[in-house]
Amino acid sequence: MRVVGLTGGIGSGKSEVSRILKELGAPVIxxxxxxxxxxxxxxxxxxxVWDRYGWGILGPDGELLRRKLGHIIFxxxxxxxxxxRIVHPAVKRQIQERLAELERQGSKVVVLDIPLLIEGEWRTQVDEIWVVYSDPHQQLARVMARDHIGPDEARRRIAAQMPLAEKVQYADHVIDNQGTLLSLREQVTQLWRNAHTIA
Structure with missing residues (x-):
């Protein structure tokens, strides 16, 4: 089974690429x-998480308030x-279980969608890396719109991650998300077809 690592930066459009891959029938973790x-x-x-951060990060229903938690960690x-350190070991176990399950089901190619793929240990455990790229101005505008925050806070969140320009150096394929949605879809469709050809 061939494992494709899909990554990008906050606001790069990785989620849109993941959605397109699912529409194409790709098993996406x-x-x-x-x-x-x-x-x-x-x-x-x-x-x-509750033990570390207390009641202030819980909503009335007891669920984590992700925006408050995000404000702390960024x-x-x-x-x-x-x-x-709290979250990653649990997520890693689930990813490994899902990969094993997809292999048992006979999947030829699987996409592993991980924001911090390059920064973490998964970089060495995938067969190829796809990085979604957009220019810094687009990235900033998307983060502001998605998270309903101002430019200073958006820049802080972008700066908390490895720069996209650095991530593309690890890429086997760069998905250029600076153009239209149609262009993005065409790139992703072709990459998915090629991945099956290799597999």
Missing amino acids: DADALTHQCQRRGQLVWRA HEASEREALN
């Missing part, structure tokens, strides 16, 4: 979605690292 599952009320990760690198 979404690390963000698994993280959200691990952080649901009552889960072990939820309890560990302002303090040490807190971002602490949260990663």
Whole structure:
């Protein structure tokens, strides 16, 4: 089974690429979605996050307030690292279980959608890396619109990650998301077809 690592930066358009791949029938393992599952009320990760940050990051329903948590971790690198130490081992186990399940089902190519793929250990565990790229101005505008924040806060969140220009140096394929949605779809469709040809 061939494993494609899909990554990018905040506001690069990786989620849109992931959505297109799912429409094309690709089995996509979404690390963000698994993280959200691990952080649901009552889960072990939820309890560990609550133990560290207290009642202030819980809503009336007991679920984590992601925006409040995001504000903490994007302002303090040490807190971002602490949260990663809580969350990443649980997500890693789920990814490994899902990969094993897809291999048993006979999948030829699987897409592993991980924002911090290059920064973490997964970079060495995938067969190829696809990086979604957009220029810094587009990235800034998307983060502001998506998270309903001002430019200073958006820049802070972008700066908390490895720059896209650096990520593309690790890429086997760069998906250029500076143009139209049609152009993006054409690139992704061709890459998915090529991945099956190699597999």
